[in-house]
Amino acid sequence: MTIVKTTIGRRSFLKASALAGGGMILGFNWLMSACSKPEDVLALPKEWFELNGFLKIGDNGVVTIMSPNPEIGQNVKTSMPMIVAEELDVDWKRVIVEQAPLNTDIFTRQLAGGSQSIRQGWTSLRTAGATARQMLREAAAASWQVPVDEITTEAGMLYHKSSNKSAGFGEMASAAASVEIPKEVTLKDAKDFKIIGTPRTNVDGQKIVTGQPLFGLDYKKEGMLVAMIAHAPAFGLKLKSMDGAEAKSMPGIKDVFTIKAYEDDYARQWSDVSAFPELVVVVGNTTWEVMKARKALKLEWEPFGDHNESFSTFSGGSEDKKVPGGLENSNKHTQLMASLAAKKGRVVRKDGDPDAVFKKAAKVIERSYTAPFLAHNTMEPMNFFADVTADKAVLVGPTQTPEFMEKSVSARLGLPLEKIDIQMTRMGGGFGRRLYGHFLVEAAVISQKMQAPVKLIYSREDDMTFGTYRPAYHAMYRAALDENNNLIAFHVRAGGIPESPLFANRFPAGSVTNYLAEEWSQESNITVGAFRAPRSNFIAGAEQAFLDEVAETAGKDPIDFRLELLARAKSDPVGEKNDYEPDRYAGVLELVKEKSNWGQETPGVYRGVSAYFCHNSYVAHVVDLVMENGKPRVEKVHCAVDCGIVVNPIAATNLIEGGSVDGIGHSMFSNLTFTDGVPDQSNFDKYRLIRHREAPKSIDVHFVQNDIDPTGLGEPPFPPVVGALANALYKSNGKRFYSQPFIKDIETSSLRM
C-alpha cells in the first residue's frame, strides 16, 4: 500500500476540448468504448461530472479518461488511461478515451520521447484515478451515513457491505464532484491490479481498420488550402533566387512566395532544428494541383559559409553549434571518421591504468564499427494544419513536443502563449522525427500570410531530404586479455558526424578494472536529431558484437562471458558512476538463455546473442538465422525484457516485436548517403526499409516478472538486436560484420552466402 500526496486541482480544461476547431477529425466516436468492439457501444450520459482534469464520470457510469501524451504508435493512448482506470476501479468496458488538450498545468510532460511517458506518468496517472475513487467513496459515505473506510469499490460500483447498500459510480458522480479534493490518497498494491497487467486492445483499433480520420494528414476544415514547400536540394545551399510566375499561373494555385520559418536573430529551442529555414511555398486548392505547380518553380541556390546557430538545450541550457559551409560527401565522411578515430579523443571516463595494462596483455583485440546516417521515414510524412488569425492560432497535427512548439509558434507569430492552441492527432509514426517541429512553425507562418486555414504537406522526398537524421557513427574498441583469458582492460573511442554515440558509464564500465572511454565529434551542416534510442541504436550493436569477438578469443561462451563480467560489476564494481543494475542486466540474459535453449545446436540455424540497458530497461536478444536461397533470413527472435511492471502486455509485446524488426531492418538495409550535400536516396525506390519477406518469421517475447515501477519500452528493444544479428551473421558465414548496413557486405561477400 502506497500513500501519495495529491497535487491535482479542479481547474477545468474543457476550454480547449480535443480538436474543437470544427474539423473533420471531430468524428470522435463518443459512443465507442475503449474496447472498440461494436458490441461495446455505450449509451451517452445526459450529464458529465468532472472529478479532475484526467477524468469525468457520466450520470450513467460511463467514464471518460483523458490520454495526456502524444500517440506515435507506442500505445500511450490505451496504456496511460488503463493506469487511471485501475486506480479508479472502473470496468474498462465502460471507459471512453479522449486525447487530452495541451495543458501542462494538469498533464505534466505531454511529450513523446525518451520512452518516459509511462515511467514519468505512473504516479500522477494513478493518483488521478485514486483521487476520484476516494471522492466517490466519500460521496457514498455521506449519502449512506456510514464511515468512509467501510466503503469498497469494484468495477465501477460502490458498496457498503454490512448495510447491503450499493451504487454505481454514475449515481454518486454529481455528489463526488463537490467533495473536497483529498490531501492524500492510497494507491493499490500491485497484487490487486485488475486492469494493469492484462491485455487491452488498442482504443483506436476499430477506427484504424475502417479508415476513420485520425491522423494529422486527415484533418480538414472548410476553406482549407494546401501548401507545399521547396527547400534547397543540398545541405550547404540556400536560396539565391525564385521565379514562381509560371507556377502561380497554374490551375488552382493561390500564391507562391518565400518564407523564413526561423528569423536569423531568433534564439532557437532544441526542437527547432531545421537545415532550411528559408523556403519557397506554393499554396493552392488541392494537393495534386500544388504538387504539379511546384515542379514549375524556377529556383536558384547558392552555397552558404560557416556560421553559428545557438540553441537552448532540452534541460534549459544553451549551446552554440558551428554550421560549416560546403557540400559534404559520404565517402569523405568515411575517410574522415577513420582518421579521427586514429587520434586520441576527449577522455570521458578512466578507471585504473589501461595504457599500462594493454602494453603487458597476453592478447589485445582491436576492432572498429561504423554506421551511416539514417532518415526516420515515418509512414505519415511531416504535415501540419494551421489557422492563424489576428488574435489566435489553432494548429492541429502530429508533434511529439507540443509544449515546446507552442513556444516557437508564439515567438514566431508574435502572439502570446495563451493564444496558441496546439491539438494533438494520432501520429503515423514518430521515432524521434517529430520531436523537431519546424514544419509546424512553417504551417503557422504560411497560414498567417494567406490569412486562411492551411494544411502544409511534405512529399516523401521532402520528408527524406529535409531530415533531422540519425548521425553517422564510428566506434573503435580494444580489449586486453591476460594469459588466463580474463578481461583486464577495455577501451572504447567513439565519435560521429556531428555527435558522439558514447555512453561512458554503461556496461562494460564497472566490470573491468582498467577502462578508458574517449569520444570525438566532427561538425557538419547535415542536420541530425534523436532517432529511436539515440546513440544506443548504434553503440549497443557495436559493443555487443565486439564482446562476442572478445568472448570467442577468450574461448568462452558469449552469455557466460557477459554473466562473468556482470558478476564482477555486482560483487566488486569498478568506479561509482555505473548507471545500470548488474542483477537486472544478468536477469534478462539468464531468461533469454533459458527460453531460447541456448547451447542447443540445431543444424542450419545460426545464433547470436546480445543484451543492453537503456531508457531504464534491460533487453536481451537471441537471433536465429537460417539461409534461404543463399541469403540469411531471421527465422526467430527470442527476446527477454525487464521493464518493471508491464502495463498492457499485448501492446508491450507488439512494441518489442516492432522494435526488434526495426533494429534488424535498419542495421541490415537502411543507408542514407550524400553526394555534394544531396541525399542520394529520396524515396523507397532507393532507400531500403525492411519488408515483410525480410522480417523475422517469428518473435518470442518474455518478461521478467517483478513489481518494480514501469520503465521505458518504446526504445529499449531496438539497440541490442543489432548486436545479436551481427553475431548470428558471423556464425552463418564465418565473417564478422563491422559496417552497417550489413547487406552491403553480404552482397559483396565471397564467402558462402
Add this chain to the structure above:
Amino acid sequence: MAAINITVNGKKQALDIDPTTPVLWVLRDHLDLVGTKFGCGMAMCGACTVHIDGVATRSCVLPVSEVADKAITTIEGLSEKGDHPVQKAWLEHDVPQCGYCQAGQVMNAASLLKDNPNPTDEEIETAMSGNICRCGTYVRIKAAIKTAANSSNQ
C-alpha cells in the same frame, strides 16, 4: 479539367477534374475519404492500396482518367460494418502500432485472400512485401491473415 465519372464504394461520383490527378488525391481531397493514405507517391510503400474492380492497386500513381467506369473500393467500403474477416482478425491480433499503414495492409490482405483463400507463409510474405510497416508489425500481420483465412473458410 475533364468530366469523369467514377464509382467509389458503390456510389457514383461525377467529377470535373484534372484527369491526371491520382486516384489517391481524388479520394482524399475531393471525396473526403481519407482512410486511403499517402506514403510515398511512387507505389513503393502500399499505404494507398485500394481495390479497382476487386484487384489491389496502388492509388498514388493511378490517374483518375484510367478508372472511369471502374469500381473502386476503399478501406471505408471494404465492409459495411467494419467486420470483414481481415478487419476482425486485425483487431483480434491487435496488429496496429501507429496504424498509418494498416488500411493499405488490410486492403492488400483482403485482396490476397480473395484470390488465394489458403495462402502459405511464403505466399503471404510475397504478397505483402509491397506494403511497408515502419513500426514492424509484420509478424502480427501474418498471424492475422492466417486467422482471417481460417475464419473465411469455416
